[in-house]
Amino acid sequence: MRAGKETGMPIAERFESIGRKGRQKKTLRCGADSLAGSVSQRACVYCGARVVLNPVTDAVHLVHGPIGCAVYTWDIRGSLSSDAELYRSSFSTDLKERDVVFGGEEKLTRAIDQLVEKYHPPVVFVYSTCIVGVIGDDLEAVCKSASRRHAIEVIPVESTGFSGNKADGYRAACDVLMRVIASGQREREEAGESGSSSRDELAINYLGDFNLAGEAWIIRDYFREIGIPVNTVFTGDSTYESIRGAGRARLNIMQCAGSMNYLAGKMEEQFGIPCLQVSFVGLTDTADSLRRVAAFLGDEKICWRAEELIARESEKVKPLIREYRRKMKGKKAAIYVGGGFKAISLVRQFGELGIDVVMVGTQTGRKEEYETLFDLASEGTVILDDANPSELEKFMVEEGADLLVGGVKERPLAYKLGVAFIDHNHDRKHPLSGFTGAVNFAGEVYTTLFSPVWKFTRGGEVWENGGYSYGRASC
Amino acid sequence: MLDSTPKELKERRFGVINPAKTCQPLGAMYAALGLHRCLPHSHGSQGCCSYHRMHLTRHFRDPIMASTSSFTEGSSIFGGAANLKTAIRNVFEIYNPDIVAIHTTCLSETIGDDLPSFLGTIDIPAGKRIIHANTPSYAGSHITGFSSMTRAMVDYFAEASLPEKKEQVNVLPGFVNPGDMREIKRIVRTMGLEPILFPDTAGVVDAPMTGQFSMYPEGGARVEKIIDAGNSRYTLALGLFASSDPAMLLERKCGVEEILLKTPIGIKATDNLLMALRFGFLREISPELAEERGQLVDIMTDTHFHFHGKKVALFGDPDIVSALTEFLLSLGMQPVHVLTGTPGKAFENEVGTMLEEAGIRGRVKAGGDLFEFHQWIKNEPVDLLIGNTYGKYIARAEDIPFVRMGFPNLDRSVHSYLPVVGYKGAMRIIEMVSNALLDRVDRDALDEDFELVM
The missing domain is CATH 3.40.50.1980 (Nitrogenase molybdenum iron protein domain)
Known part of the structure; x- marks a missing residue:
């Protein structure tokens, strides 16, 4: 059949x-909701938020909910890190029946305290899950007080699973990233490095690459060679500090627009950083993207070096x-x-x-x-x-x-x-x-x-055709 | 990667680091796949369904089909009744299963969806069936969920329709691989009995390649058989955590006597399985199985010096780990750290007693996590680690030989096809364990100590 x-x-x-x-x-x-009863290949808000934030390597990613949500996102992204490995452990408040009845805020508070004491992370992301959205734990308040207590950022991620689809999760993650960027920016401004003058005139942020199998490193090396420093990657191999410094860049380039479009918009609006859509998938798009970024920055030397790199690399791979x-x-x-x-x-x-x-x-x-x-x-x-x-x-x-x-x-x-x-x-x-x-x-x-x-996938055919024919040995 | 795990043990009561369990719905979904032409249905957000399918797909490397109620903000305020109704209509219309097995999630449980009353208002097409199980993610573990869905099968289907019990045996295999379910059926058949084994995921999640995709492969337990399970003489419940609850219900509901056994991993547990069949049905042990047992003992004799006194840390699902502990003791090994993520004092008692009888001072914990387990190993190093894929971080950090066993296995293939149960499975375990130990000896040997014959 x-x-x-x-x-x-x-x-x-x-x-x-x-x-x-x-x-x-x-x-x-x-962009519509999946049909109830469908065998959808889609996931939830939490999933969207988690995949975007997960590559932040030195953060504690604490999932506030029953155990499953933490298990299914434990070290599955294949985003590589050049240093910290904290993001590869799985942290959950593992909510139980009594927490559902009496609320999970107390447990969350203690969990944050213990994790901060153990790992001394620069930032804790606290992910909301379906159940938290229903029992009404006040994540913002818990995080705020933990933040004050430990003098680090403890940031709630509004990723209640049912409150939309994966794309809404991307937005929730972008809101968190924006919060970190803004705090870095504020601090620099207070230190007297005001907005645009503190910019590196050539530096770019690279949005929407999660450094799967080290991909962001390849692109970073291309840009380095042509004289464009990559300031922050969102979010492949990123750290709390690197995200805080994102406001320094002159230009955002964005690959995965689905997850990053919103962040790019916010950064343009708040810091005046423009955004170029790029793609490094395939030869045509890679060459085209390098050219456009170089042209945007408008430095002749850079354009020239970009052409050189494109010519050399193309030559290498074209045969x-x-x-x-x-x-x-x-x-x-x-x-x-x-x-x-x-x-x-x-x-x-x-x-x-x-x-x-x-x-x-x-x-x-x-x-x-x-x-x-x-x-x-x-x-x-x-x-x-x-x-x-x-x-x-x-x-x-x-x-x-x-x-x-x-x-x-x-x-x-x-x-x-x-x-x-x-x-x-x-x-x-x-x-x-x-x-x-x-x-x-x-x-x-x-x-x-x-x-x-x-050749072997259709067993029946082989048997009906009387097996395999081998080259007849001459005898 | 786990370099930052401190050696110092401190009580941690708030949350989990690196879990050794997952949530109930996943187990319920896996159990439901063990019914012929059944589509598991997840009553909750679509993320749950997607995650469970992904996790099971990674373990079995086969398509895992399940549908979802796709909760939205609205359904979580007004309840999931409307979603379920639409979902069921769509499921039968689009995917045409014989059975829909609904399990709940933390979300639908917390908002108080009452499935039996919902189901009362749904028109089920003629000849089709719906069953349901309550599987809130905030209680128990995937093993509890598996047990609950198995219980639902008994609850909805099993009937005692005959005045006398038949010479037939029910077998509840627990959360094991399809390869194990096949082997258990083979063993029972070799003893001259036709088992009613459920759930039975053989032929569903290890379906052969045909060049065609089928939503519902040939395998899975038949409903008629489960109905008839109410007429069986005995139910062999393999594993306290996964199988006892449904077996007890079968006894209460249909008067089928429960025989509670360990998952038949290792020589003793397999012996006990055969003894139960022998005495329950007055059968002689088949010569084929007697021969296999003889071979196993022969292998144990040939290799015993590799194992004796070696310290082992093992973790995983409670029924598997308990049985495996027993087998490791039979091999002369010392299981010094034994942990499951599933909560339940019974595990600690069962394993604790075995260790005590063997004169081994070890740590045993139910409801633990792998962070603590790692700390145990740091405090008392071991020669071997046995567990699911997640053990690889610890094996790497501590440089310990590692044997993958249990669920999930995300980084090696073929495991779900080959049994660890029965005498044959015990031979396979010995092969895996001794290969891991001896590969390490070879790797570490100096040139002058490097031996050909071992």
Whole structure:
């Protein structure tokens, strides 16, 4: 039996969230709540806040709630640190029945005290969970008094799980980051370093890279080489101090807009730091982004060095990419990722590799991003928002995808269909950013597409065809 | 990574650092996957469902299907009745399962959603079934949740419809891998009995590759069988924490006698399983199993000098850890630090008694965390660490050989297919443990001490 059998067609409520290039107007319904009863691949507000803040390496990330929320986010992001490792431990108030009845504020207070005493962190993030939103613990007050007691920042994260979706969690995290940035800024101003004069005229902040597999380091090194210091990365390999210094930068560049758009807006509004959208996924986007940043800063030497770097790195990787392209041309890919920016870049990157994208979807893409996807995609490409596994399966099978790009929950689904898979999420093991990353990506795509395992996936066929034929030895 | 863990032990009563358990709904979801054509349904925020699916997917490396009520701000004020109603309608319409197994979450429990009364107002399509379990995340652990969902299966399905009990046996395997469930069924069948084993995730989360995706693979316990479980002579409850509660309900509800056993890990616990079948049903021990036992003892003899006196720290789920402690003692090892994250004094009593009888002074704790466990190891170093994936931080910090066992295992594969239960499973444990110990000896040996034959 073919699956999709459980489901037939997507039900009526989902029609507006699924489109096909060339057959309709270029919009999708997106950003809506998932349907009750769906097998959604989406997560909650807490999840959104946690993934954005988690890479702050020297913070205590204390989850105020029952144990689960802390367990499922324990060291899963794969964001690398150059120094502190505190963010890789899991802290929870482990709320129990009596806390639910009598309130968890006392327990939270003690937990903060003990953790501060033990680890001496510069900052504690206290995450709110579903249950805290219901029992009404006053996190702000608890954190404020702890902050006073310990003379460090103790900041509540408004991440009550049910109060929206993952994107609302991104905002909650950005609010926290903004609070830290603002306090750093205030302190500098009080010390007489006033706003714009304390700016490093070339320094940039890099928003929306979580340093998975060390990706932010690759990009930082590119900028360093062309003479642009990266001031703060949000939030890959960041620290409390580095975030406090973010106001020093002249320019923000933003990769993952889904999570960082809000912060970029706030920083522009409050500190007058403008923002450029960039992407370091794929050769075209990487080169283009480096050029635009260099041009923005308007220094001729920098532009020139950027061209030099682009030329050199492109030269290095192009023969490799060309070779992969030769082997993989004509294969078909499906994409299902978290945010829109990544989907857009991946469509371009597959273009570089000669691979057709037959389906592309995201969990939390925005309207403009879907419009871009409609522009970029080739005729007939399926474009969808907040897909469930049955829909992913249906379109992968119908469109004959050879490869799926996705996250942890999509991997086994693809494998079951005998479809190759690339993790472009937390479980990636190689950096996929920049020129180096483009080659890694092509290599990973090649490895999975051409694995001998796909020859064995349909056992029945082998038996019906009478086994394998081996080259006949001459005798 | 854990360099900052201090050696000095101080009582910590407020919160957990590096947990050794997770929340109830995950266990309920896993249990529900052990019903044929069942879709687990999480009544709460969609994050819970997503997290549980992700965690289970990482462990089993198979698609884990479950739906969610997708609570919003509104539902948490006005209650989740409307969401549940819509959800159930959509689930049957879109995903067409035979059974929906609903579990609650901390959110729906705290706002006081009353599932039985909600369910009373929902139209269930003909031939379809809904069961539910209350699994507030702020009590117990994933093991409690597993137990609660298993109990719901008894509660909703089991019926004593015959005047006399049948020569059949119910087996409640507890929270173990599908590979273990397969092995337990094989053992019971080899004894000439057809087990009614539930939950049974074999063929669901270890389904074979066919080139096709199925929401509901071939495996899972059949409802008709669980209904008939009320007519069985005995229920073997494997593991106090995961299985005793549903077995007791089965005894109360249907008069099926409960035999409480350890999870059959190691020689003694497997012996006891066979003895229960032998005396309960007057069967002879099958020659096949007798041979396996003989092989196991042969292996234990061949390798006993590798194990004797070695100190072990082990942690994980209570039923697994308790049985494993017993086996380690059979091997002559010294389990000096034994911890579970699941709360329950019974664990401390059970393990404490075993250690005491063996004359070992060790630390035992239920409801503990891995921060404290690490401190114990710092205070009394061990030769071997056994536990789930999260043990790897401690193994690295203290440079201890590490054997992965239990849930979750996020960084190694194949484990869910191969059993640790029964005589065969015991052989596998010995292989894993001795390989870990001997690899370390080889790694650390000076050239002049490096030996070919060991």
